[in-house]
Amino acid sequence: MRYMIIGLGTYGRELSINLALHGNEVIGVDNQESNIEAIKDKLSTVYQLDSCDENALKMLPLRNMDVIIVAIGEDFGASLRTVALLKKMGLKHIYARAIDNLHESVLEAFNLDRILAPEKRAAKDLTFELAFAANCTSFNISDDYIILKMRVPERFVDHSYRSMNLSRFGLVLLSAVRKVTEKNVLGLPCRKEEILDLERRTMEEKILLNDEIVLMGSRKNFTDFLLSVKE
Numbered sequence: 656m657r658y659m660i661i662g663l664g665t666y667g668r669e670l671s672i673n674l675a676l677h678g679n680e681v682i683g684v685d686n687q688e689s690n691i692e693a694i695k696d697k698l699s700t701v702y703q704l705d706s707c708d709e710n711a712l713k714m715l716p717l718r719n720m721d722v723i724i725v726a727i728g729e730d731f732g733a734s735l736r737t738v739a740l741l742k743k744m745g746l747k748h749i750y751a752r753a754i755d756n757l758h759e760s761v762l763e764a765f766n767l768d769r770i771l772a773p774e775k776r777a778a779k780d781l782t783f784e785l786a787f788a789a790n791c792t793s794f795n796i797s798d799d800y801i802i803l804k805m806r807v808p809e810r811f812v813d814h815s816y817r818s819m820n821l822s823r824f825g826l827v828l829l830s831a832v833r834k835v836t837e838k839n840v841l842g843l844p845c846r847k848e849e850i851l852d853l854e855r856r857t858m859e860e861k862i863l864l865n866d867e868i869v870l871m872g873s874r875k876n877f878t879d880f881l882l883s884v885k886e
Contacts, residue, residue, distance in 0.1 A: 658682070659720045661706050661737055663690040666752060666773055667726030672697050673794055677802070684715065706737040717746055724771070725751040731758060738765050769798075799873050802829065807866045808884045817858035824880040826872040828853070833866050 656679045660671045663685035675681045675698055683701040685691055691703045704711040706727070717723060723741060727734040731754075738751050742765055750769040753759035762770050791805035811819055821828050831851040839845045851860060870877070 656680070657719060657721045659684065659715065659717065659723045661685075661723065661725050662727035662734075662752070663687075663694055663701075664726070664728060666728060667724075668694050670724070670726060675699075677794065677796070682716070682720070707733050707740070709740050709743075712737075712740055713744070717741070717744065720748075722748045722750060722768075725749070726771075728752055728754045734758070735761060738762065738767070796871070799875075800871070801874065801877070802869065802871045803877060804832075804867055804869045807831075807862050807868055809864070810884060811862050812864050812866075814862055815859045816853060816862060819862075821870065821880070824872070824883070825876040826870045826880060829869040829871055831860075831866060831868050833863060 656674075658671075658674050658679055659682045660667050660674075661684045663671065663683050667683070667685070668690070671681050671683050671694060681698050683691070683694055683698045684706060685701075685703060686705045688703060691701050695701045702715060704714070706712055706725075723746060725734060725737050725741070727737060734751065738749065741749050747768070749765075749767050750771055751762050751765075751767055752771045752773065753762055754773075759770055759772060791803060793801045793803040795801050807819075816828070816831065819828075831853055833849045833851055834846055835849050836844050837847055851866075853860060872880075
């Protein structure tokens with residue numbers, strides 16, 4: 656997927672980096688040099704320009720993008736003008752960030768593909784993550800589908816990865832992580848993470864205590880899996 660993120664403040668920067676880390680092509684846009692400098696080494700392309708300037712906006716490869724995300728938050732006027740200009744150009748698949756209910760209400764008038772409400776979303780994600788474990792983390796790939804990293808439930812320890820039968824719940828196992836202890840250059844023990852090559856070792860690899868797995872699926876898939884583990 657090809658994304659353009661307009662507005663590289665804290666939210667836009669984090670979103671851009673996460674999308675890039677998951678193999679997406681991400682182009683960043685901001686009018687502040689400090690924001691550009693903070694992220695230029697992490698994205699394939701960045702532009703420093705004022706998105707409220709229609710002529711400047713037309714210089715961007717907007718029509719080559721799958722999704723355009725206006726991540727501008729605090730500058731209410733800049734957010735709305737940027738969205739208005741993008742709509743004027745006839746672009747599709749526009750998402751925009753809303754920082755409060757008023758902002759969200761005004762954005763709704765533009766009939767956008769999606770309005771992002773980070774504060775509401777964060778609470779939703781936190782609730783979902785806590786249902787699994789305090790040490791699990793998730794990344795949204797759509798409104799319903801997520802990638803989640805979690806510790807393997809203890810009931811599966813000493814069993815094979817195949818025994819988890821994740822496909823029964825519609826979940827895809829992306830990778831497995833094992834914490835190993837090695838000696839550093841000083842001869843002192845240190846903990847490191849080892850990515851297990853499940854294709855090479857086969858799914859018969861025995862699960863050890865504290866192994867972690869990275870899964871992809873819908874929230875319902877994960878909920879069904881959680882309920883089965885608790886039975």
